[in-house]
Amino acid sequence: METSVEGVVAAPEEAVAARVAVAPASLSPSRAGDFMQCPLLYRFRVIDRLPERPSEAATRGTLVHAVLERLFDVPAAERTAAGARSLVPGQWERLRESRPEVVELFADDPDGERLARWLGEAEALVERWFTLEDPTRLEPAERELFVEAELDSGLRLRGIIDRVDVAPTGEVRIVDYKTGKAPRPQYAEGALFQMKFYALVVWRLKKVVPRRLQLVYLGSGDVVTYDPVPADLGRVERKLLALWEAIRLATRTGEWVPRPTKLCGWCDHQERCPEFGGTPPPYPLPVRAVGSEGGVQGRMGPD
Template sequence: MFSGPGTEPGSTPDAAAAPRRPALSPSRAGDFKQCPLLYRFRAVDRLPETPTKAQVRGTVVHAVLEQLYALPADERQPDRAHAMIAPTWERLSAEEPGLTAIFDGESVEEQLAAWLESAGGLVDGYFELEDPRRLQPEACELLVETELDSGVLLRGYIDRLDVAPTGEIRVVDYKTGVAPREIGEAKALFQMKFYALALWRLRGVVPRQLRLMYLADRQSLAYTPDEAELSRFERTLDAIWTAILRAAPTGDFRPNKTKLCDWCSHQAICPAFGGTPPAYPGWPEPDSGDETILERAD
């Protein structure tokens, strides 16, 4: 069984409070890989994007599961998790008032009730996949940050880190959508390899397992990386960062038109769709690598 004390190596209050230079997160690396202009819009211009009900619901469910593991093991019951859903939504919407924009028009109370019930369904999906009473994670929502030999600074948040008494590491990521097809699965594994590489560089141990838990359809996917694979992935991240820095002085982040454009919030200002981007504001300081709470729940 994976278990361990509630410490968080790799993340200290002093480190978190220190000034931070531009970093690469799984979301931003994935953005650039998908479309350099999307990276610019999100990391440099910081253009607002209207969240979807599914994104915000995922954020709420992630927060509930984090709180669940703060309870004593024998109290991690479905009814306790369900009781956390509405208060968690109230807290998050108070901290980020823009989240309430997901409900509009008439019957807002009915919309909210149905939406909270759907969040409860995802929580039920989690309990079908594993029994949290049998687990003692080392950390939940763990900030990991490490610098590669090339100078690339990696930064990201891991949903859950399990460490076995034998020292084996398991990285767990909750997905609140259904298990993806080929493109979605590749994106999810990219994110998990990012975390595996960061942990390998921080601790000198390759995670034994990367586990993706798809709560909507009650499926769990496990993947075992190795050193050779993570070394190749490190070179991929080096190449992505080199390309970002090459475009950074002039803002030459070009669009890459694919089927994924159908889900982009920025088509109106994208040259690939006849739009005009805003004037380039220059390379951001001190940090372009942060993930939002919505992205962490992706």
């Protein structure tokens, strides 16, 4: 799971309006995915920084990730399924303190029945992890590792890796936990894109291609692995550069085209989306017209 380093936070509208809008300066896997899914969604999240309501599924994922991270604080022999389950209530309290907006998820649950069921689902996901990996045999080199690298083009890539394992031989494995189900084979490439993004960043930072990329799907009990090679990561880099040029062009022209898909049903911004009869807020950045040669007239703005 990638926790966005650009930030999509629930906040009062007036607090969002008070912020100074700036042009995008870096790219993370989540935001790259946003632009590929719907350029207008990218604008709402990165440039307008509109608030979004927390969801039970995403918050459960954050909770489970926190438990799996904290589990490695104890000696290997104490890393048991029962011990991991016992961490859930405490990590939920910490999450409520750090992100008070999640409390509203259960505001209409005075008896606590939905909350108890939701916490039980989180415990079940944590317990399933023990059927997929053996934490008594793992000593991660890094957990929740923030990484950032600048490509030769000047594009900055950044993100947060759930876990990095390093073998005695120096081989690197990048691991990501997913609390949902493994996608069908025809959609597997989309899930691997995030992992290849991380592998590219590690390659540029450490000059080492990770030996293995591993996706652990707690929702379905599947483990998907992929062993990248430099040619793979070169293709990912070219894709990201093309994506970044499209983002830069949209930033300068203010033309963020909505792309309707079945995912629109889960979008918090339908009331502002032209596809649903809405009107986006005024664009907060300067707009530059596109010239006859397809370029942008005037100074090209911050790189």
